[in-house]
Amino acid sequence: MRQTAPIVKSIHSATVLERRLRVYCLSVVCLLGLVGCEQAEPTSYLIPKEDRAVTMPTPVADSAETKASAPTNGSMRILPGMQAAADEAGGVTYTVPEGWEDLPASGIRKANLKVSDENGTAELTVLVFPGDVGGRLANINRWRGQLGLDDATPEDLSKFTESYSISQHPGLYVRLEGEAQSILGGLLPFHGSTWFFKFLGSSGTVLGNEAKMKAFLDSVQLEDSHH
Amino acid sequence: MKFLFQFFSSLKLTVVLLSFSLVLIFFGTLDQVQYGIWHTQELYFESFLVVWTFPEHAPLGQHLHWIRIPMPGGYLLGGMLLINLLAAHFTRFKMSWMKCGIFLIHSGLILLLISELMTDILAVESQMPVDEGGTSNYSQGFRENELVFIDRSHPEHDSVHTIPASLLKPGKRIDVPNTPLSIRTVRYHGNAEIGRATSGSPAESIATRGAAVRMGIIVNPKPETYSEDEINTVTAFVEVIKGEDSLGTWLVSNVMDERFPPQMVDAGDRSFEIALRFTRHYYPFEIELIDFKHEKYPGTEVPFNFSSEVKVTHQDSTKNQKALIYMNHPLRYEGLTFFQASFANQDKTSIFQVVRNPGWLLPYLSVLLMGLGMCVQFGMHFFKFLRKQRG
Numbered sequence: 001m002r003q004t005a006p007i008v009k010s011i012h013s014a015t016v017l018e019r020r021l022r023v024y025c026l027s028v029v030c031l032l033g034l035v036g037c038e039q040a041e042p043t044s045y046l047i048p049k050e051d052r053a054v055t056m057p058t059p060v061a062d063s064a065e066t067k068a069s070a071p072t073n074g075s076m077r078i079l080p081g082m083q084a085a086a087d088e089a090g091g092v093t094y095t096v097p098e099g100w101e102d103l104p105a106s107g108i109r110k111a112n113l114k115v116s117d118e119n120g121t122a123e124l125t126v127l128v129f130p131g132d133v134g135g136r137l138a139n140i141n142r143w144r145g146q147l148g149l150d151d152a153t154p155e156d157l158s159k160f161t162e163s164y165s166i167s168q169h170p171g172l173y174v175r176l177e178g179e180a181q182s183i184l185g186g187l188l189p190f191h192g193s194t195w196f197f198k199f200l201g202s203s204g205t206v207l208g209n210e211a212k213m214k215a216f217l218d219s220v221q222l223e224d225s226h227h
Numbered sequence: 228m229k230f231l232f233q234f235f236s237s238l239k240l241t242v243v244l245l246s247f248s249l250v251l252i253f254f255g256t257l258d259q260v261q262y263g264i265w266h267t268q269e270l271y272f273e274s275f276l277v278v279w280t281f282p283e284h285a286p287l288g289q290h291l292h293w294i295r296i297p298m299p300g301g302y303l304l305g306g307m308l309l310i311n312l313l314a315a316h317f318t319r320f321k322m323s324w325m326k327c328g329i330f331l332i333h334s335g336l337i338l339l340l341i342s343e344l345m346t347d348i349l350a351v352e353s354q355m356p357v358d359e360g361g362t363s364n365y366s367q368g369f370r371e372n373e374l375v376f377i378d379r380s381h382p383e384h385d386s387v388h389t390i391p392a393s394l395l396k397p398g399k400r401i402d403v404p405n406t407p408l409s410i411r412t413v414r415y416h417g418n419a420e421i422g423r424a425t426s427g428s429p430a431e432s433i434a435t436r437g438a439a440v441r442m443g444i445i446v447n448p449k450p451e452t453y454s455e456d457e458i459n460t461v462t463a464f465v466e467v468i469k470g471e472d473s474l475g476t477w478l479v480s481n482v483m484d485e486r487f488p489p490q491m492v493d494a495g496d497r498s499f500e501i502a503l504r505f506t507r508h509y510y511p512f513e514i515e516l517i518d519f520k521h522e523k524y525p526g527t528e529v530p531f532n533f534s535s536e537v538k539v540t541h542q543d544s545t546k547n548q549k550a551l552i553y554m555n556h557p558l559r560y561e562g563l564t565f566f567q568a569s570f571a572n573q574d575k576t577s578i579f580q581v582v583r584n585p586g587w588l589l590p591y592l593s594v595l596l597m598g599l600g601m602c603v604q605f606g607m608h609f610f611k612f613l614r615k616q617r618g
Contacts, residue, residue, distance in 0.1 A: 047387055
């Protein structure tokens, strides 16, 4: 009996040793296996309704300060040709309607105004893009899409658009009434570019300010280097 | 088996591994000059094997550019060190009160190695710019990109379907999740210069739909940049397929962002906005920037302090809170850490670094364990010494 005891013990310790070793090896393999699981996969998810024009942060890369002090935020960069086209397009002057706030223009936004009242807020942006940006109908349907409205056909256009003179040039006035949000807009083809005046926000605010929006469009003067 | 065990538990192996670690750090530091910190980290420390090449722009680079030195990468060395430590522990170590200090030190070291791996794999860093008076419910990566299809037809919400840009391999077909669409990457550029075709330049493009056609946009591939203050203009030509029918090829790029008219894909009953953008992380809460302060030392442009006063509005209103974020004083909220990273736009925009790192506590814990272990171990020796002196 005396002799068998140590043998039993050593067999026992050998199996424990092996078992522990296996556990150690397995955990290390699992850890290293994790390394291989980094690959991202396609996913889909829901987000609260985004109003792109209003929630969009102001361009970061425009500020010289950012370049010196911060990793630039890439998504804020502007397509080189676009900025050049926006710069080429010349300036715009206008009268700020009473009660509206004139925010600084930035990047390719030529002007940026904001109004708040008891119904909510609305923002007016003035942008210029080269070419016709897909044409009148495509642009109006893009705006309709932002309000959750169905696409319009060419025959429908006359229901919510009218000819409108902006800066002594023939343009278009657009009135899109959505459920929660609405758009009043001006479109103006001007020497190979298209100017967009988009007044977007809560329906109450936007439609309540229609007279002021028209007064704003009437006051707009584009710098005209072609005449 | 016994030989393997001896090999892995040997102290000589520890010395060899630590020496290789020194070498790896040395060459990694050299390469940081040309590759920047992020790429070097991936090449040297998040890999199993790395080959160092004599830099072309270094002195004598033109003659010595053929020199290549292969060495084990961070994962291999870290993994081996972990195995080595566990194996040594297992063969040599017998638990006793006299050795509990060493046991604590080793546990701390093991935890540190594991936490480093966890950070590598699980940590996500992104940025959130917020304008004063504005809000944001997402942050975005600054290196990773994603191809997105957004359906904005629902009046209450938008549905977003994303494919990570790392999966966009030319020729490969990928289903867009939860949509009837799939895509095939026609061409992918890690960095490119894109602009409008001027008269006289060849306006040839493989895109058949979208902005590229409408505005005559052309793409010139460029080598990827690793600089920390530059960004790669990731650009791709993507063919969208519904069933077996091709709907056309679109040009997407992360510089064609929200200030441009959206590019639409019409899939019959649904239409999607298609875009390539920096990977976004949406949250169930909004951060509102109430006030941003940027104080400078009087009479200079040297910043003295910058801080952001924010209000967090959660979908679950019991979690709403206000906070002041400034240097070394981040906001920890819902498993995320918001650091004051930068500012822009004439001090009207604050930029937060948003870090999700489930293992952020582990390094603290491991340092605590190691410190405690050292105190115990040296304390015991000290008291033993005192007792001997008295004796």
